[in-house]
Amino acid sequence: MMNKSNRIYLDYAATTPIVEEAIEAMYPFFRDKFGNPSSLHRYGQIAEAALEEARETFARHLNCTADEIIFTSGGTESDNLALRGCVFARREQTGANHILISAVEHHAVSHTAEQLATHFGFEMEILNVDSQGIVSPDLVQKRLRPNTALVSVIYANNEIGSINPIQEIGKICREKGIPFHTDAVQATAYLSLDVELLNVDLLSIGGHKFYGPKGVGVLYVRKGTSILPNQTGGGQEWGLRSGTQNIPYIVGMSAALKFVQKNQALWNKNLADLRDWLIHHVLDQIPNSQLTGHPTKRLPNHASFVFEKVNSQKLLALLDAEGFACSSGSACKTGNPSPSEVLLAMGIACDLAMGSLRVTLGKDTTLEQLESFLPCLVEKIDILRS
Ligand SMILES: Cc1ncc(COP(=O)(O)O)c(C=O)c1O
Numbered sequence: 001m002m003n004k005s006n007r008i009y010l011d012y013a014a015t016t017p018i019v020e021e022a023i024e025a026m027y028p029f030f031r032d033k034f035g036n037p038s039s040l041h042r043y044g045q046i047a048e049a050a051l052e053e054a055r056e057t058f059a060r061h062l063n064c065t066a067d068e069i070i071f072t073s074g075g076t077e078s079d080n081l082a083l084r085g086c087v088f089a090r091r092e093q094t095g096a097n098h099i100l101i102s103a104v105e106h107h108a109v110s111h112t113a114e115q116l117a118t119h120f121g122f123e124m125e126i127l128n129v130d131s132q133g134i135v136s137p138d139l140v141q142k143r144l145r146p147n148t149a150l151v152s153v154i155y156a157n158n159e160i161g162s163i164n165p166i167q168e169i170g171k172i173c174r175e176k177g178i179p180f181h182t183d184a185v186q187a188t189a190y191l192s193l194d195v196e197l198l199n200v201d202l203l204s205i206g207g208h209k210f211y212g213p214k215g216v217g218v219l220y221v222r223k224g225t226s227i228l229p230n231q232t233g234g235g236q237e238w239g240l241r242s243g244t245q246n247i248p249y250i251v252g253m254s255a256a257l258k259f260v261q262k263n264q265a266l267w268n269k270n271l272a273d274l275r276d277w278l279i280h281h282v283l284d285q286i287p288n289s290q291l292t293g294h295p296t297k298r299l300p301n302h303a304s305f306v307f308e309k310v311n312s313q314k315l316l317a318l319l320d321a322e323g324f325a326c327s328s329g330s331a332c333k334t335g336n337p338s339p340s341e342v343l344l345a346m347g348i349a350c351d352l353a354m355g356s357l358r359v360t361l362g363k364d365t366t367l368e369q370l371e372s373f374l375p376c377l378v379e380k381i382d383i384l385r386s
Contacts, residue, residue, distance in 0.1 A: 007323045008369045012301055012362030013158055013186060014327055018252070019211040025255035026213070029248035036244055038234065047247045054254035061257055062203070062220055063194040070219045070237045071250050075185035075206030077230075078219040079108035079152075081241065082181045082202040085227035087122060087149040090179065093226060096149035102127045102135045102164070103345035104157050108204075109183055110341075113152070122149070132294040133162040133346050137169050148178050155187040155203075159329040159342045159358060160293030161302025163191065170199025179225055185209055185217075189260050190268060190299055201225045207249065211363070212256030216249035263363065271361050272300035278359060278370050279303050285378050292343060292356065301361040304329075306348060310355035310384050318380040324373055327358045 009017075029050065035043030037051045052066065059066040072078045083099070090096045101113050103126050117124035127135050127143060135153050144151070151173050156163045166182050173180035181202035184193055189210040195203060201222040208214040221227055221240065233242030283289055288308035307315075312328035319326055329340045339353035359373075 007325065008373065009325045010359045010361065010365070010369075010373065011325045011327050012365075013161075013209070013358065013360035015208045015214065016189075016211045016362055017364075018208075018213055019256055019259050021259055022212050022252040022255040026248040026252035029251055033247075037247060038236065038244065050247055050251050051245055054250045057254045057257055058205075058218055058220075061193060061261065063196050064220060065223070067238060068195075068221055068223055070221055070240050071245055072217045072219050072241055073215055073246070074217040075106075075183070075204055075209070076108040078185075078204035078206065078217045079106070079181075079183055080112050081219050081227065081230050082204060082221075083109060083112045083150065083152060084116065084230050085240070086179050086181065086202060086225065087116060088120075088228040089226035090149040091122075092228070094147075094149075096147045097122050098145050098148045099124045100127060100140070100143055100148055100151045101125075102153045103129050104133050104135075104160070104162075104342045105152065105154050106158055106183055106185070109152050109154070109181075127153070129345055131347050132297075133157055133160045133292070133342065134294060134297065135164050135169065137165055137172055140169050141172050144172070144176050144178060148176075150179050150181060152181040152183070155182045155184040156191060156299050156302075157293065157342065158186045159340055159356075160304050160346070161186075161298035161360075162293040163187070163297045163299065166198045166200065173201075174199050186299060188257075190264065190301065195220055195222065207253035207256060210256050210260050212253035213249045216246055216253050218253075267363065268300050271365065274361055274365055274367060274370060275300060275303050277367065278361075278374070281374050282377065285374065286381055289381075290352075292346070292348065299360075301365075303359045303361075305357045305359075306343065306352045307355040307357065307381055308352060310381055312354060312356050314384055315355070315357060315380055318383070319376065322376050322380075324376060327360070328356050329358055 033046050035047040037048040055066045055069045058069045099113050113124045116122040170180045179201045182200050183204045185206040203220040205218040207216040229240050231242050290306050292304045339350050343353040
């Protein structure tokens with residue numbers, strides 16, 4: 001067993017370590033710059049200036065205007081506000097009550113849509129995906145109805161890393177005048193979030209997936225997209241998300257975004273090389289193993305597999321005992337013995353889906369780490385199969 005300092009983290013899709021730049025940027029806002037951004041005095045003005053600078057940073061990155069950026073408490077809240085806010089406003093204005101989401105959404109989207117259907121009278125329809133977890137724009141075209149209130153398709157999937165054709169799907173929705181939301185929580189560190197290019201009306205971001213703090217996020221809301229707020233109160237964030245803004249975390253998340261901007265090109269090359277090395281060697285050295293998700297249209301840091309006759313919970317425990325932190329799918333599912341809905345939606349059999357492994361790389365991942373991980377993985381799978 002490794003000692004603690006030798007632990008190797010291979011679960012960057014679950015969360016990422018916060019970067020020093022973000023911690024440093026946050027620090028003064030816990031101390032002397034503690035003001036409430038809504039206050040009129042100097043303390044408030046300092047906090048407000050930091051808030052608006054962070055907003056500008058996100059607006060530039062997303063190619064939108066600052067008043068289209070709403071700060072939230074994270075990816076889950078952004079998804080909730082996008083779905084609930086949009087469909088309630090659309091139903092009130094137009095009577096539309098049909099919600100179209102993909103079969104591979106994060107629970108923050110799928111459970112929200114389910115609740116809207118079960119308790120609030122909306123009709124939810126699921127867009128099937130292909131065997132690589134990708135939504136076809138043609139299918140979206142076919143499923144859109146005059147009464148569709150919202151379409152939501154995940155940008156890059158958290159369990160299998162597959163990247164959806166957001167630009168094309170967005171174009172189809174735009175032509176029909178139907179609001180389109182994408183969950184870009186996993187995509188932020190690696191893919192373009194240019195909302196003009198992507199043709200999206202609503203886009204969710206969560207700070208801790210790109211080296212920022214937990215408990216803070218962004219929802220982009222295109223001007224002209226009606227949203228009924230989920231949270232009412234003091235009217236912050238243009239009335240769409242009341243509550244005193246979490247200035248230290250917003251500032252930290254903005255610093256993390258700048259860190260992403262500096263490193264994204266490098267990660268897209270280096271991490272993809274490491275990912276491909278890992279995928280190649282796992283498939284080569286472990287019989288009856290399969291890659292899940294698309295072989296090339298996938299996040300550069302993301303490798304995911306299924307192994308026949310392996311229990312993923314036991315595999316994760318054995319790997320952890322050797323100092324390797326991985327996941328079986330989404331972090332929220334860890335400890336849940338039922339197979340992943342995402343894998344089942346891709347047509348993977350239930351038994352096989354129980355043997356899933358997600359290995360996600362990040363800024364500190366090295367080839368040496370993967371070289372020590374690989375033989376350990378091979379050995380543990382052998383043990384579980386024998
Ligand atoms: C794609 C996706 N959406 C939403 C979320 C929810 O983020 P949070 O738990 O930080 O609110 C996650 C987190 O795992 C995610 O991967």
